[in-house]
Amino acid sequence: TKPMDGMGHPDMKKADWAALTTPQRLDKMRAMHEEHSQRMAQAMARHTEATKTFYAALTEAQQKTFDEVTLKHMVGGARRGH
Numbered sequence: 042t043k044p045m046d047g048m049g050h051p052d053m054k055k056a057d058w059a060a061l062t063t064p065q066r067l068d069k070m071r072a073m074h075e076e077h078s079q080r081m082a083q084a085m086a087r088h089t090e091a092t093k094t095f096y097a098a099l100t101e102a103q104q105k106t107f108d109e110v111t112l113k114h115m116v117g118g119a120r121r122g123h
Contacts, residue, residue, distance in 0.1 A: 058066060
């Protein structure tokens with residue numbers, strides 16, 4: 042992972058941002074947001090497929106337990122401390 046400099050992005054230095062006009066900065070920020078969103082969607086797709094593969098290997102009783110445990114995480118029960 043690269044260290045972050047200007048505007049919280051590892052590839053942009055403060056001087057790079059300063060050289061841009063406000064509309065250019067906004068366009069750059071929007072593009073970076075879209076790239077980040079795509080990476081997150083790809084990661085979620087990989088996670089989903091891995092979970093489905095794992096789930097299919099479980100017994101029916103294990104699936105029921107898995108469903109109960111993951112539901113708690115999905116609705117925020119186990120995440121409240123974050």
